[in-house]
Amino acid sequence: MTLRRPRALTAAAAGLLVLAGATACSSGGQSASADASSATGTITWMSAPLGPSGTDARKDLVAAFEKANPKITVKLVNAPTDTDTIRSTLTTQISGGAETPDVYDGDVVWPAQFGQAGLAVPLSDHLPSDFWNRFTPGLVKSMTYQGKVLAAPFFNDQAFLYYRKDLLDKAHLPVPTTWEQVQKEAAQLQADHQVKYGYVGQGSSYEGLTCDWTEMMTDAGGTTLDAAGKHAAIDSPQSQHALEFMRSLISGGVAPQAMTSFQEPQSEQLFTSGQVAFLRNWAYAYADANSSASQVSGKVGVTTLPTFSGRPGTGHSTIGGWNLYVNPHTKHLGADLAFIKFMTGSEAQRILATKAGMIPTNAAVLSDRSVQAGNPTLAVAAKNQLVARPSSVPNYPQVSQAVYTNINAALAGSTSPQAALKAAASQIDSALSKGGGL
């Protein structure tokens, strides 16, 4: 009895929603992109603070946008700083039918999940196809779900190899380009008692390990899923090689045992306290390592991640960063699109790169020498080979959990690399199967 009424209500609500969706589609399309230039109104933008503490590049961005689009006002709303909290906030708000935020910053691994749950407007329905040419290749593909682009790349994050310039110079060692070289040079610096540890990355059981792992596996020639994205391909000889190498860094004493419980802050702390020669971390670590709080300030170099010996090019960096998504309940689609066009354009991207120290997604800005001069990581970023996590499947969070829990167990030595990869593959397959597991 009590069950029946809510069900009738949800059915009615669902019906209305379908209708609303249908009308939105018919009235949207070309007309929306056409009136993006003449849009008016006030839109809400939910974003976490951008840039090192003490600066807030969001305010500069909004001011620049309002100057270029005098008819549109932007209301800035603070987002939490933790990606999972932001996700649950947005899921609750948008599925509750909220019209705001109109535009929100969202993680690069959300497109499939949000696309499937209808939490974001497919932007490719409303923006001309040549709009996407402005971005660094590879970025747009990672934001595509079922042929539709669900978000516009806002700023990018990439991984780098940070090294102790002073120690390498002193020991007359070259900047390493292969993982084997990192291992050898690290061990030598340890043997010379220059540092306690040679290399540190992120090894805890969390999303960050999926990033570290994806890089090393791709360097070895492996992939997480098959080309069609339907089955696990992680249990391969290439993966086995990568995992054995990763494990050998720990078991050989080059990386600390405790790396299996490290996230970014712990590994960065080890580097900035001068206890380790090489660090894998994201773009922000450069500013941190050279800040006054760091004991290695001024002694830090940055380069692309290494690859395995015999493999072409540089090592791979996982694509991190944040995108601009549009709320499906927005009343100001035209203004939202104008906002997105501006924020991915050269003026806004220049502000992001120079004021906030972020890696711009706009290819022209990224390769601009005047922009690169301010931040050495940008010049390196332009050379990085990028690899996307397999976030094109809606169950990506589960796929990632299958990866990081098993890789973590193998790194900790509680299971063998073979068994870990086998378990990861079967858990990924169950996550990809219809309905998925738990």
Add this chain to the structure above:
Amino acid sequence: MTPVPHSVPTADRASPPPLPPRARAAHRAPTASGGRPRSRPSLRRRYARLGWLFASPALLVILGVTIFPIVFSVMMSVSHVTVLGGGFQLSGITGDNYAVLLRSDRWFHALGFTVVYTVVTVAAEVVLGTAVALVLERLTAGRSWMMALLLLPWSMITVISGELWDYIYNGVYGVLNAIVEPLLGHGVNVLGTPLLAGIAMGAADVWKTTPFVAIIVLAGLVMLPGDVTEAARMDGAGGWTIFWRIRLPLLRPTIAIAVLFRILQAFGIFDLPFVLTGGGPGDSTESLAMLGWRAMFQDLKFGPGAAVATSTAAIVLIGCLLFLKVFRSQVGNEEVGI
């Protein structure tokens, strides 16, 4: 039931002061005791009605914030839930969400971990808590200071104390390794080894909640009748015998309350694994609450997530009821008082 006294004058003297009209009408109504006027029940009923009236705002709030979410969660756990732009949509009644749990190794693992964790930590806390309470009872000077000091761990937010424990366990700059490394010649990766991580987490839990158990047991100790102990002592019983044969059996109802509280809390453990291990290494320290949170808020699988939540609540409820039942059959109803 005490028999109704037959001496009418006494009953008259005990009768309440003049009543308002409605209550007086009740006086005339014949009662079971053979027409003797009896005002108590109707007065009680009137008070009861008034009581409900006063309580109703609070009850409405409870209905809104407790009953509704529970019912909604149970409904979610037996429906196909989809989050679409427009909100949660529940459709059909299904057992699929529970079938997903039963097919999942991960759920069984989380269940096993949570049960073992609960049993071990609660047992340790009860033993240590009782010991602390016995010492506190003897303490004459500075007992209140001691209690305030003991309550510090309990009053600390678990997420914060979890971070502090992380400083102890951390494999590189941790306090524990600073002590252990010179002795063993190598560091210990506490949080990166399945069994050690579980033990480390349990230790943090015991540190935090032993004072809670101690305070409850202390309250029970203070209330124990002194004459029984005195009689035993006069019969020649030693301290050891008095504790095991007299005081502990008398304390059992108090300990039962402490155990119940602790089981309910320990079974829902979330903050310690969240801060210390993130459920790792692998998923070896993943509790049911963490699994449910992951399913709901990371995977957006609300149906199976609700099934985890509902089944966890059901399991702990059944566990507590069983515990009480076993306990009652041992001690007898009148002693339990709960």
